[in-house]
Amino acid sequence: MAMSHNSHDDRVLEALTSRSVPAEDHLLACASCRAERAQLETSLSVFSAAAREATDQPGHFWTRQAAQIHSTIAAAPQRRLTFGSRMTSALALLGLFAFLLVRAAPAPKTSVSQTSPNSDHELLLAVEQALQRDTPAALEPVTLLVEDMTRTSPGDTPSFASPSFSKEQSRHVN
């Protein structure tokens, strides 16, 4: 079966790049492909030799380069850390982060359901006391004053030390 020109080319390239078995088999049977591969191999080996020669440098170049690498490494800060020191610093950072996170978090709000039952009870007692009183809470100071006045003897003149208590008021009381 006749192969196309492209197939021959592909076989040559395949043989050259990956040395595949079918390509090698084809080259065994095809003289023109063998010749082409040989020609390409020659070109590539010439290029390789030229590239090696072009990049080859005299001995002092390599010595100077190695010395520069040495001095750069010696001057560079030591960044090589052991596994232990890495772990320690990682844990320390993690701890610091957790601490900051806890500090920065807002204080939890106490919900109604979380209030203590005692405060409810106290509130209830206060309401009961207020109801049992005869006087409203707003008039309580006046009530206390009247109680105080009645506690003293009827003949005694109550001493009204308070400056807010006017003379007219004191006359009226007397």
Add this chain to the structure above:
Amino acid sequence: MENVLSDTVRPALSTQALSIAEFDEVVRTHQRRVYRVLVLLVRDLDEADTLTQECFLRAYQSLSRFRGECSVQTWLLRIAINLAKDYARNRRARFWKQLVGLSTDDNQRQTLEFACPNPTPEKALLVRAEVQAVWEAARSLSQQQRTIFALRFVEELELNEIAEILGLQVGSVKTHLFRAVHAVRNKLKEQQWR
């Protein structure tokens, strides 16, 4: 012949306890190959020198990350190729800066010149043309294809080694190499017809 790191140095590398003096031995063993690959990738001798130094500095600084799963050579070439990629990116940025007048790079750097290994003048001319054709073809390739081409045909690395360096499947390496060689062959044919 350059060898992969000797067995006496390799365990020391994997235990991350390598002194600078011991690392000097690694540098001496691999600096030629690293430099050569970088020259082929960046096409600038001065830049390749700088990048070679940078490559070894980075390697030393990241010794603790080297687990010995690949050879030191593979590891170093991987660093070198990444540096070359960064360099290409920066060069593109420099090009645009130059274009809009932000940079005044004088472009007087020492670029790669192929000397002819053959002494006969006639043959020298032919060989030079042939090398130039391959080089031009290589220049027209993508960064990835050029890297693979250089590693295969200049450094003579095996396909699996190239795949390991570049973090690719062997099949992908084969495909890139196939296209690269195809381009090179076309260029050589063009040159023959002239």
